Amino acid sequence: MFVLVGWALAMVCIFGVYIFHGGNISVVLHALPFEMITIFGAAAGAFLANNQMKVIKATLAGLGKCFKGSKFSKARYMELLALLYDILQKARKEGLMSIEKDVEEPHSSAIFQKYAVVGNDHHVVEFITDYLRMMVSGNLNAHEIESLMDSEIETHHNEEHAAVAAIARVAGGLPAFGIVAAVLGVVNTMGSVGQPPAVLGGMIGSALVGTFLGILLAYAFVEPLGGLMEQKMEDASKELQCIKTTLLASMQGYAPQVAVEFGRKVLYSGDRPTFGELESHVKGKK
Numbered sequence: 001m002f003v004l005v006g007w008a009l010a011m012v013c014i015f016g017v018y019i020f021h022g023g024n025i026s027v028v029l030h031a032l033p034f035e036m037i038t039i040f041g042a043a044a045g046a047f048l049a050n051n052q053m054k055v056i057k058a059t060l061a062g063l064g065k066c067f068k069g070s071k072f073s074k075a076r077y078m079e080l081l082a083l084l085y086d087i088l089q090k091a092r093k094e095g096l097m098s099i100e101k102d103v104e105e106p107h108s109s110a111i112f113q114k115y116a117v118v119g120n121d122h123h124v125v126e127f128i129t130d131y132l133r134m135m136v137s138g139n140l141n142a143h144e145i146e147s148l149m150d151s152e153i154e155t156h157h158n159e160e161h162a163a164v165a166a167i168a169r170v171a172g173g174l175p176a177f178g179i180v181a182a183v184l185g186v187v188n189t190m191g192s193v194g195q196p197p198a199v200l201g202g203m204i205g206s207a208l209v210g211t212f213l214g215i216l217l218a219y220a221f222v223e224p225l226g227g228l229m230e231q232k233m234e235d236a237s238k239e240l241q242c243i244k245t246t247l248l249a250s251m252q253g254y255a256p257q258v259a260v261e262f263g264r265k266v267l268y269s270g271d272r273p274t275f276g277e278l279e280s281h282v283k284g285k286k
Contacts, residue, residue, distance in 0.1 A: 010220045031206035038181040059163040062229045072235040078273050078281045081260045083115040084246045085282050088256040096136045103132045142251040149244045160233040167226035171218045178214015182207050242266045
């Protein structure tokens with residue numbers, strides 16, 4: 001939503017001021033289709049040539065998420081922490097072996113299904129159950145599991161960042177492709193030097209539109225999308241860090257209510273539930 005609002009504001013200010021100062025918008029509109037095809041075609045070709053298919057797919061998926069609201073909210077984090085509290089509380093009261101079935105079959109587990117928001121998120125469930133399984137097996141200590149968690153979160157971060165980097169490279173190349181389009185326009189103009197000055201002026205103006213569009217598309221459209229993708233990536237990593245901190249606190253002997261407090265403290269302040277909100281939520285879910 002805010003993406004579209006931001007773009008609309010940028011276009012109104014840029015073209016509105018141009019028209020207000022007497023600019024001839026018809027020159028821009030006449031050159032727009034040809035310049036856009038040249039610039040976007042070159043950028044799309046470079047993007048395909050520069051990235052593996054998995055990065056291309058991740059980038060397209062990430063761009064789609066930019067136009068949706070964030071799923072990472074206070075309500076989601078309260079569900080996540082309540083889920084972790086329940087499963088750690090069961091393990092504390094009945095022993096680690098009591099959660100073995102929940103870990104092996106989370107989709108049929110009453111605990112996971114009680115929290116539909118995160119219980120049906122494949123990536124979150126897989127991350128939780130993988131490390132609960134290691135805790136149940138008892139073969140690894142807290143430091144070894146922490147190292148594995150850090151490696152997995154770093155891998156997740158690197159995979160997501162590849163798409164962000166791909167968008168950043170496109171944004172960096174767009175001004176240059178705008179210059180390419182402008183140079184081609186100048187070459188076309190130089191081949192028509194016999195035309196009247198009014199015609200040549202229009203052709204030069206059309207050529208300069210290429211430079212303008214390359215810069216505009218880079219800094220008003222593509223680069224902001226890359227920044228938004230990066231912010232959403234950080235939100236996803238923060239959720240995994242919350243799970244990591246909670247599980248490690250439990251492994252170190254802290255009670256479930258204290259372990260989830262450790263996890264709560266990891267969250268960003270804008271999405272972090274208060275101690276009272278989380279306590280009320282957990283008690284309400286019993």
